[in-house]
Amino acid sequence: MTENPILHVLVVGFHHKKGCQVEYAYPPFIEDTTDVSAECPAAWKHLPYLALPDGSHNFDEDTAYFHLPSQQDPNETIYGISCYRQIPLEKIINRTPDMTRSTIQKSVCVLSTLPLYGHIQVKMSLITHAYFEEGDFSKISLLHDTYHHLNACLSSIDNISTSPHLFVGLSAVExxxxxxxxxxxxxxxxxxxxxxxxxxxxxxxxxxxxxxxxxxxxxxxxxxxxxxxxxxxSSATQPSIENKCEVNVSSVxxxxxxxxxxxxxxxxxxxxxxxxxxxxxxxxxxxxxxxxxxxxxxxxxxxxxxxxxxxxxxxxxxxxxxxxxxxxxxxxxxxxxxxxxxxxxxxxxxxxxxxxxxxxxxxxxxxxxxxxxxxxxxxxxxxxxxxxxxxxxxxxxxxxxxxxxxxxxxxxxxxxxxxxxxxxxxxxxxxxxxxxxxxxxxxxxxxxxxxxxxxxxxxxxxxxxxxxxxxxxxxxxxxxxxxxxxxxxxxxxxxxxxxxxxxQSSRSGRKLNQAVQNTSRAVASTGKVVGGAISQAKGAVTNWWSNLTTTQDLEDEKNTPVIQDV
Incomplete structure (x- = not known):
């Protein structure tokens, strides 16, 4: 098991002029530095916008899962779990000059080498809530504790394939x-x-x-x-595989x-x-x-x-x-x-x-x-x-x-x-x-x-x-x-x-199915009302039938059946 499955804990915010940006990274993206707000590595340039989803301002909270290429090994993936929250500006105790809007939107994001999406999300949801409840985003000790705590928990997993945490939040029933x-x-x-x-x-x-x-x-x-x-x-590094491969089934x-x-x-x-x-x-x-x-x-x-x-x-x-x-x-x-x-x-x-x-x-x-x-x-x-x-x-x-x-x-x-x-x-x-x-x-x-x-x-x-x-x-x-x-x-x-x-699958079938459902609802509604509702239903059906037969000649029109009162 990797010694530190969690690579970084990040805070991603929305700046009214710069857009989405990483405001804090622990540990820093650049090792042996104290620059906690450095720009993302080139391979991760989309990270801020993946961590702070489009249309997030329409929701008080949300979660996003995304993938990034590993910087150390091109054959590995880094798994991002981002917990987003939005709170009113008046709940912020320590305000900064860039807080010019009535609401503050930020995400607390984790970059992991293990695809334990739901398991990490459950923990990060609680941490994000606590981080926002502080009302002071300059208090970063919680983020440091999160990094060390998650690494301690995930490092104890010997085999991810048999881990009970693998499919947390992934409901096959749903x-x-x-x-x-x-x-x-x-x-x-x-x-x-x-x-x-x-x-x-x-x-x-x-x-x-x-x-x-x-x-x-x-x-x-x-x-x-x-x-x-x-x-x-790179085609030079990829194994050459023929379009059609022969296999001797009898040899097995x-x-x-x-x-x-x-x-x-x-x-x-x-x-x-x-x-x-x-x-x-x-x-x-x-x-x-x-x-x-x-x-x-x-x-x-x-x-x-x-x-x-x-x-x-x-x-x-x-x-x-x-x-x-x-x-x-x-x-x-x-x-x-x-x-x-x-x-x-x-x-x-x-x-x-x-x-x-x-x-x-x-x-x-x-x-x-x-x-x-x-x-x-x-x-x-x-x-x-x-x-x-x-x-x-x-x-x-x-x-x-x-x-x-x-x-x-x-x-x-x-x-x-x-x-x-x-x-x-x-x-x-x-x-x-x-x-x-x-x-x-x-x-x-x-x-x-x-x-x-x-x-x-x-x-x-x-x-x-x-x-x-x-x-x-x-x-x-x-x-x-x-x-x-x-x-x-x-x-x-x-x-x-x-x-x-x-x-259920074809377009015409869905239309017919919807028509049947609408008719059933109309019949059910009609059965529950009396008087004027029945007259309206009768008039609507009569008008529909009349429009349907307008192209017929006068003799056929005389023979057209008309719905009578029952």
């Missing part, structure tokens, strides 16, 4: 609840190395959403963000003594295509024998947990998603846009609260509106890659049912406390990824590839992260049989899932 079936689409999107923009304000939920999504990829938070801020790429034993007990049986290869399902038909709920569902779900649950017990490192995981010019910035300031448009940047996953990011043309392939749980994909080819198969929808529905409806009776899961929780969700996605990796090793045209969408697999196999994985040891993955954990016969339930997903 993520699934917000995005429902689309959480799987976002999970697969991360593997394609596209340019993805998450948009929301305030900043803390924005950053937490991105990091929670990344936490679904096993090992990615703790071991996969080392190069997420590296933008100084399909069964190993350690993993024989977790081989998953393969079911039917049947696949339903979206075009084969009537997207304008609502399928009624056909009653089925509940014992059958319970038995199937018990088998699925056993298989998923068994797969999740495999050691990720033995399977070549985590995936090297953020490498070779693919960046991750949980929060991005406006000035950071220059980096995003640099030719060396291939892709990124960023969070932004400034509307200008959405308005910038060709900046993002995908825009995720966190507030609405909406994923906007304009590129038709990318839409095809991210099309969820029937097996994918079964898996997504399985997640949603256990997370959103935890009280639903389940014979197999009854009395077990962790199902539907954060750890359970991450275990399911680990099992999904390992099954996906194993299936991807099949030759082109294999029917099992249809379970995960062959268009997606083909695109994924061309990415850097897949090529890196293919060229490293992953022998344990061969213990799995290549198939989707939710492969099986097509049923009426699958048709309902497809219709529901289409209604």
């Amino acid at each position: 993520l699934v609840t917000r995005f429902r079936h689309k959480v799987l689409l976002l999970f697969k999107l991360m593997l394609l190395e596209n340019k993805v923009l998450f948009f929301y304000s305030p900043v803390r939920p924005l950053c937490s959403t991105i990091l929670t999504l990344l936490s679904l990829h096993p090992g990615l938070i703790e071991n996969g963000l080392n190069k997420s801020a590296n933008i100084n790429l 034993s399909p069964e190993t003594e350690d993993y024989d007990h977790i081989i998953v049986s393969q079911k039917s290869n049947e696949v339903v295509d979206e075009e084969l399902v009537p997207n304008n038909t609502f399928v009624s709920n056909i009653p089925k024998d509940p014992s059958i569902d319970s038995l199937d779900e018990a088998a699925v649950q056993y298989n998923m947990i068994s797969i999740a017990q495999i050691n990720s490192e033995d399977c070549g995981v985590p995936m090297s998603i953020f490498d070779n010019g693919n960046l991750c910035q949980p929060y991005s300031c406006l000035s950071y846009m220059d980096i995003l448009t640099d030719p060396s940047v291939r892709g990124y996953v960023i969070g932004a609260s400034n509307i200008l990011f959405k308005q910038k043309k060709n900046l993002a392939d995908v825009i995720v509106e966190i507030d609405e749980g909406k994923v906007e994909i304009e590129n038709i080819e990318l839409k095809r890659h991210l099309h969820l198969t029937t097996e994918d929808l079964r898996f997504a529905d399985y997640l949603v049912r256990h997370v959103v409806q935890p009280d639903k009776e389940d014979v197999f899961l009854d009395g077990v406390g962790w199902e539907g929780g954060d750890e359970w969700i991450r275990a399911q996605f680990k099992a999904y990824l390992l099954s996906l990796l194993r299936t991807s090793l099949l030759s082109e045209g294999a029917p099992e590839l249809n379970h995960f969408n062959p268009s997606f697999i083909s695109a994924w196999q061309q990415t850097k992260n897949y090529q890196i994985w293919l060229n490293q040891e992953h022998q344990a993955i061969m213990a799995l049989e290549p198939c989707h954990p939710f492969a099986g016969q097509l049923s009426v339930a699958d048709m309902k899932l497809r219709i529901s997903h289409t209604m």
Whole structure:
């Protein structure tokens, strides 16, 4: 463990003439000096604007997570946790001449070598509150104590991968609840190395959403963000990887003594295509024998947990998603846009609260509106890659049912406390990824590839992260049989899932769904009122019908039905 995981404790303020600036740094950026307010190093020039988010004046407090490149090692990332507060000027005891506004905006920021975002944020939130309550920002002893205390606490962590503090504040339950079936689409999107923009304000939920999504990829938070801020790429120092790599699957034993007990049986290869399902038909709920569902779900649950017990490192995981010019910035300031448009940047996953990011043309392939749980994909080819198969929808529905409806009776899961929780969700996605990796090793045209969408697999196999994985040891993955954990016969339930997903994902489907909801609310409201409200409703419908039939001839108009009083 690093002797001092915390590199600096900073105070970042807003100057009415100079903008955002570092007002205090402990220890100083320049060693062996007493210049505590020196300018940021060149590689960290965006730090003040990352620590004091855009639009922060609209909130009394907020938190931002961001990444900086290490100054000592280009293959390492520095993790920034910034706690912002805004207080009225009259609460300041020791005022300075530059305090010309009615409110004071500052952030207390920590730069860490460990990605313990939420764990550090909890401590820094209390410290920031105490620092502001003093009313005197010249009292810096609290910042010194914070630096030494955090280093003492974090230095005692032997293995970050097994630390209970790793996922503090990263709620997988909340993520699934917000995005429902689309959480799987976002999970697969991360593997394609596209340019993805998450948009929301305030900043803390924005950053937490991105990091929670990344936490679904096993090992990615703790071991996969080392190069997420590296933008100084050099082709001479990067390993040469061919676009297509040959792998002799037969040379790897399909069964190993350690993993024989977790081989998953393969079911039917049947696949339903979206075009084969009537997207304008609502399928009624056909009653089925509940014992059958319970038995199937018990088998699925056993298989998923068994797969999740495999050691990720033995399977070549985590995936090297953020490498070779693919960046991750949980929060991005406006000035950071220059980096995003640099030719060396291939892709990124960023969070932004400034509307200008959405308005910038060709900046993002995908825009995720966190507030609405909406994923906007304009590129038709990318839409095809991210099309969820029937097996994918079964898996997504399985997640949603256990997370959103935890009280639903389940014979197999009854009395077990962790199902539907954060750890359970991450275990399911680990099992999904390992099954996906194993299936991807099949030759082109294999029917099992249809379970995960062959268009997606083909695109994924061309990415850097897949090529890196293919060229490293992953022998344990061969213990799995290549198939989707939710492969099986097509049923009426699958048709309902497809219709529901289409209604929520397509633009026309969302409009129709909104119209149905509005109609339902109108009917409910009408049923609660009498007299004039009914007359108004009757008049509105009559007027609508009249406008609809104005193009008909007089004879047809006479035969037009008119709503009568009931």
